[in-house]
Amino acid sequence: MTLTELRYIVTLAQEQHFGRAAERCHVSQPTLSVGVKKLEDELGILIFERSKSAVRLTPTGEAIVAQAQKVLEQAQGIRELAQAGKNQLTAPLKIGAIYTVGPYLFPHLIPQLHRVAPDMPLYIEENFTHILRDKLRTGELDAVILALPFNEADVLTKPLYDEPFYVLMPASHSWTSKPAIESELLNDKSLLLLGEGHCFRDQVLEACPTARRVDEAKHTTIESSSLETIRHMVASGLGVSVLPFSAVDSHHYAPGVIEVRPFVAPVPYRTVAIAWRASFPRPKAIEILADSIRLCSVAKPPAQGKQHSA
Numbered sequence: 001m002t003l004t005e006l007r008y009i010v011t012l013a014q015e016q017h018f019g020r021a022a023e024r025c026h027v028s029q030p031t032l033s034v035g036v037k038k039l040e041d042e043l044g045i046l047i048f049e050r051s052k053s054a055v056r057l058t059p060t061g062e063a064i065v066a067q068a069q070k071v072l073e074q075a076q077g078i079r080e081l082a083q084a085g086k087n088q089l090t091a092p093l094k095i096g097a098i099y100t101v102g103p104y105l106f107p108h109l110i111p112q113l114h115r116v117a118p119d120m121p122l123y124i125e126e127n128f129t130h131i132l133r134d135k136l137r138t139g140e141l142d143a144v145i146l147a148l149p150f151n152e153a154d155v156l157t158k159p160l161y162d163e164p165f166y167v168l169m170p171a172s173h174s175w176t177s178k179p180a181i182e183s184e185l186l187n188d189k190s191l192l193l194l195g196e197g198h199c200f201r202d203q204v205l206e207a208c209p210t211a212r213r214v215d216e217a218k219h220t221t222i223e224s225s226s227l228e229t230i231r232h233m234v235a236s237g238l239g240v241s242v243l244p245f246s247a248v249d250s251h252h253y254a255p256g257v258i259e260v261r262p263f264v265a266p267v268p269y270r271t272v273a274i275a276w277r278a279s280f281p282r283p284k285a286i287e288i289l290a291d292s293i294r295l296c297s298v299a300k301p302p303a304q305g306k307q308h309s310a
Contacts, residue, residue: 003075005039006068008032009047013065016055088284089117095124095289096135096144100200100227101272102126104246105145108296117288129199136275143276143286145293147199150275157275160293161300164269165207166248166260168231169240173259180264183208192230192241195223200270204242207268234258244270246298 012021012032022032040047047061057065097105106124113120125132125141132144133152150157167181175181186208194201224230230241231251235258248260274293276286 001039001042003072005035006072008035009039009061009065010068010072012036012048012055013057013061018055087119088282089288090119091282092121092123093282093285093289094140094142095122096132096141097124097126098129098132098146098199099126100194100198100244100247101145101147103228104244104250105293105296105298108298109293112295113289113292116292117285120285120288136277139277142280142282143274143289145272145274147203148271148273150273152275154278155275156278157273158290159271159273160290162269162271163244163246163298164262164267165204165242165244166262167240168234168243168248169259169261170234170237171256171259172237173240175240175261176259178261181261182264183268186240186242192233192239193223194227194230195225200227200244203268203270207263208242231258 008021008025011024012018015021015024018029018033022029025032027035036048043064045060045064046058047064049056049058102124103126110122113122125135127135129146129150132141132146133150135141136144136155137152145160148157148159167175167186169175175185191208193204224233227243227247228251231243231247231253233239234241235253243260251258272293274286274290280286
């Protein structure tokens with residue numbers, strides 16, 4: 001039994017004439033007749049009653065043709081799925097991002113991506129690196145955006161951009177007189193950090209050794225669950241903090257409330273990358289995603305050393 005034979009009997013049932021059915025199937029009448037007879041012999045039953053004047057379905061033939069029609073429709077559905085699969089930019093893409101990247105990247109990325117892949121909407125999740133790692137491994141996410149290093153078996157990574165860190169302080173802070181801040185100055189017990197589990201916290205402590213010693217000594221370093229909460233506490237005068245470049249201008253404070261300064265060289269930074277399973281069947285989607293991220297303004301920090309007011 002073949003799809004071609006099923007198409008023959010469905011068309012013959014519709015036309016009730018071998019010649020017209022053969023013409024619709026783009027075959028000769030003998031070819032169609034042989035195909036129908038072959039299927040009847042295989043099934044051991046007559047599908048059609050034949051006479052010189054007409055071709056009619058038998059009662060059993062009616063049920064067979066109805067089922068054959070369903071099979072042909074399902075086969076067409078498979079072809080359509082395959083056709084859609086050839087265009088890797090026509091299905092949703094499941095993207096994960098760490099908490100300190102997603103809120104600042106996505107408002108720039110989504111419009112950029114929509115211009116080049118309008119039929120590829122994003123399912124988005126923000127989470128910790130270790131949870132994104134697990135979901136990438138199990139296929140719950142197609143790709144994740146995070147900070148290097150990131151090593152996982154059978155997972156590919158591509159660096160996207162380097163993002164420098166900036167010091168955030170209240171506008172009344174004495175450091176506002178400085179064009180740039182030395183990392184050694186960040187030894188204050190009122191340094192505001194993200195809580196355990198955030199990779200950005202570890203990167204800040206790595207960049208500021210004195211602050212790391214304060215943290216290891218379990219002094220009163222203040223922790224928070226998000227960069228935005230930290231920004232609010234800095235604005236209130238509680239302390240100073242460190243932000244990645246993408247988060248610097250993402251706020252609604254009026255001028256004169258908070259100030260931002262770069263670090264003195266060597267400037268600490270993180271490398272933001274995209275990671276995806278090596279077996280993921282839509283490499284074009286990953287390529288378009290990566291290219292779109294690189295075009296975003298958050299991926300293009302200004303030259304270091306320039307004073308920045310928030």
